[in-house]
Amino acid sequence: MRIRTIPSFAAGAAVVLALSSCGSSGSGGSGSADIDDPELQELVTAAQEEGSLTLYGVPDESLLRGVADEFAELYGVQIEPVRLVSADLSQRFSSEADSGQPASDAILLTHSPFYAEALEKEWLTPLTEAGVPDYPDEYPEDYVVEDGDVPLVSLVPTSMVYNTDEVSSEPDSWEDYADPEHKGKLAIADPATSPANLAFWQIMRDEYGDEFLESVAENNPTWHNSAVPGTQAVAAGESTLGHPGVQAIVDNLKEEDAPVEATVPGPTTGPEIALGLTADAQNPNAAKLFAHYILSEEGSTHLAEISNAASPYGLGLDDFQRPEPVSDEQEAEIEELLGAE
Known part of the structure; x- marks a missing residue:
């Protein structure tokens, strides 16, 4: 979709x-x-x-x-x-x-x-x-x-957003995006909307292989133009998982008692x-x-x-990978693998 x-x-x-x-x-x-x-x-x-x-x-x-x-x-x-x-x-x-x-x-x-x-x-x-x-x-x-x-x-580290009413326990791997359990229930920002999004999916290719991105595509994500509408969709129960997560957006929704949380289940950038x-x-x-x-x-x-971000002075940098530039060729491949063309 x-x-x-x-x-x-x-x-x-x-x-x-x-x-x-x-x-x-x-x-x-x-x-x-x-x-x-x-x-x-x-x-x-x-x-x-x-x-x-x-x-x-x-x-x-x-x-x-x-x-x-x-x-x-x-x-x-x-x-x-x-x-x-x-x-x-x-x-x-x-x-x-x-x-x-x-x-x-x-x-x-x-x-x-x-x-x-x-x-x-x-x-x-x-x-x-x-x-x-x-x-x-x-x-x-x-x-x-x-x-x-x-x-x-x-x-700003990219996190995974999840609906606490729909997901029984905190996800522990990015591979949850490829779990058939979430088919039709993924809210994901189009990779092309941000260099950081492209860098994230390139890290996923390096970590899990092209098959992972293809499996995400098979789960028929709903594509959004930023983190905000995707996170709102998760909070509303329209989706179970969202990407990318931004802690400040999640915190604002939690203040309104929305059933939403964010987690970083593996290597990340942002x-x-x-x-x-x-x-x-x-x-x-x-x-x-x-x-x-x-x-x-x-x-x-x-x-x-x-x-909840990292500072150039060292705070929060331990689990953060600096985003690497993604070439036009890599961008096209990522979009095709995810079905986001």
Whole structure:
């Protein structure tokens, strides 16, 4: 079954407007951070004069607000978060930047070729030229890309989602996706919707062979355009297993007493969220201060803890395999094997 759930532009715009209207705003305050670096203090003062910044991000809204709350507490500068899925974020950002009217000050987006294009078109400020305190000297060098101009700030492990009313015990292998017991009851994001999804299925090929992907196809998955509708389908009992799982989405549904859980039953990979600073931003100092915060061990660890993700500083990295690029040929083979063409 091939059902692609693609939200309408009007619905997406309504969500964006709702999130924007809920965002914090206003003049900056003193903050609680203990700062002894004159350069950093000068930046904090300039950021407080701007008062706020607009952050476009792909992490769940609750995570963006968790980061925003701590940042405001530390520095007295508000963050107005706008949460979008990767495709919508890159499209919106590109359209605004190309028109010369960027609305964001910073972005948190899954690393992809978009960043190289945005740097080439001067839509983003190269981080090595932005003058962010302590970057790149104190940042883990294995987690910078595009010649150091794009830092990876969060590594999100892919999990399996399951309905606790329909599945008697926690799945202990990715091979459960191929179990005939779940035929017609799989909710899976199309691999082509994300480089991380493609990387995951390539790991599955390496781990279990092509036969595994073919067996998944035989279970007649329902294909979705992101993790959100698939996880919702599992929570509603329309499917028993879902992929990929994002812990923040699962946690939000659990707060509504939905019978859904997530587990990582074997080797996994996942999206690598990267930071970008908007060129010609309306609040460049606030954006630069946010970059300093999210690239610090304190900010990075806080994001990892509230999102159950991994930090470049080491937290949660033990079971995470960095996603490897998947060639066009491999992508075509994965799509064919899974029946997702």
